């Protein structure tokens with residue numbers, strides 16, 4: 001079974017390896033076991049059901065909530081040479097007819113459906129006639145009330161089990177689900193002793209930063225500047241914010257499009273298409289955007305306001321870097337965002353508004369925390385990090401530095417709150433501490449307080465940050481309509497010097513470069529990458545396909561890194577399978593060869609991650625031999641002598657019982673050697689070498705003999 005899974009993975013998707021839990025998830029389906037699979041965005045979730053669909057035969061149904069999401073996935077599958085189709089309200093009658101015919105004749109393997117369509121009257125009877133073997137439910141958290149995106153029509157999917165009985169396997173897939181939600185999914189869908197697979201929520205390729213909002217447009221531009229010409233998503237809380245920011249950025253010359261629920265369907269689709277085909281680099285959107293989009297090479301996600309919950313943040317920021325390459329998640333927020341969300345939540349008819357408010361404080365604490373961002377996110381989903389420093393967040397990259405005299409600073413702030421009789425909010429307290437001439441302060445006589453101007457050398461923004469940090473650490477509490485500050489019992493301990501809070505400030509020095517970013521561009525010919533990217537965008541537009549469906553960023557970077565100049569070498573690039581080679585091989589080779597500088601081939605199969613693990617040369621050689629690479633190619637790639645590599649090849653043939661030498665020995669030579677060994681009485685290589693009058697090299701003889709020996713075993 002695992003062989004069949006591997007073969008399909010390589011043939012259609014061009015991958016040699018599994019990402020964490022993919023193998024287990026695929027094996028469960030292929031052996032007929034129900035499962036609940038939680039793989040965070042970017043973890044390769046869809047492959048977990050698409051590959052088994054090809055292995056199992058028959059028909060696989062994929063239930064998915066959004067038309068655009070289905071469309072993208074089906075487009076990508078068809079691009080990979082897989083017979084897939086979708087049935088939803090946007091498909092016209094004629095096409096529906098031909099799809100149903102194709103289903104009956106078994107010409108379609110994977111069918112995408114919305115839950116409404118699946119459960120429509122009459123349609124269930126049609127489905128019963130088909131050879132359905134597997135049903136995959138995508139975005140399965142929508143089944144549960146406890147999730148953050150409950151959809152009543154998903155709950156009706158409980159009929160699936162009755163509909164198909166025990167003959168189908170059901171798999172539920174989601175990127176985000178707490179334990180409560182996972183169990184609920186299993187119960188609601190009537191899964192039989194499902195295998196629960198929960199991937200790590202850690203996304204080491206994402207770099208998290210959290211900044212206080214002070215001057216939004218320059219703050220946003222600073223992030224964009226780090227990702228010139230690359231794709232990014234900017235989230236705003238309100239539609240007006242979207243329109244304003246989009247206009248400002250367009251005026252500054254950025255290729256930007258807006259997206260929010262107030263726009264017409266057509267206008268929204270145009271924005272989305274421009275982004276997906278890379279005619280626009282940036283999309284400025286409300287959170288209405290994203291659920292239906294599956295673009296793998298988003299290099300940054302900026303939030304210009306606080307998200308609604310950590311689940312939302314994990315999902316929205318998680319749209320960055322789904323291809324596994326480094327990406328930046330930049331959260332810019334202000335204290336007033338809390339109030340904005342609170343009003344939205346309380347104004348809605350959300351029956352779970354209490355749960356929502358609790359989730360809101362969770363994200364608020366995250367914004368104010370001075371702890372590793374990766375660890376904080378993991379902790380929220382009930383997981384622990386194994387590292388001390390993630391090297392990929394503002395805290396671990398030392399972009400925030402601890403305040404030297406945290407205790408004294410905290411005491412000054414707490415003392416000011418008490419002097420103001422715990423009747424004022426954060427802004428007012430900060431003004432008093434900076435010694436502001438604000439007329440309210442002068443009018444109230446607060447410039448006479450002993451705490452007035454106690455922190456006059458600090459910017460007000462820094463004091464606001466510290467107040468927030470003290471709140472999230474439980475030293476200060478906020479209460480009432482005006483969010484007045486009060487000192488908690490824990491805060492009193494600080495005043496008595498019994499405890500020291502951890503206060504951080506934004507470092508002014510140049511930030512360290514993150515580990516991930518230095519690795520993933522190593523050896524990449526940047527101008528070549530840009531040319532390939534431009535080619536991809538043209539292709540995307542002319543074929544009306546998302547750019548990533550044509551080729552992923554990982555593949556493009558590897559092409560620009562290894563500059564393959566033949567089809568065989570191109571096939572060694574991760575992400576290029578037979579279909580891709582057939583469709584685009586010539587065009588890509590053309591670009592690489594014409595790029596100049598002589599395409600020096602130093603391929604490899606290794607992604608930056610593998611190279612950091614110092615992958616064994618021999619293992620690398622084996623992998624290349626398995627793909628039919630020549631001794632010369634492997635020698636160039638591994639920087640080893642040809643004699644060493646030919647030794648590896650003979651060992652490879654022996655270890656893997658290879659009987660077919662055609663990749664390394666011509667048929668004529670092999671036939672002659674075969675005949676020669678049969679005729680010759682003496683054993684050993686030298687007599688054979690002499691027998692052919694030194695015309696066939698030793699290496700060729702060794703390879704042929706090793707294969708012949710395997711045939712006898």
Ligand SMILES: [Zn+2]
Nearest residue numbers: 372390393396
């Ligand atoms: Zn960190």
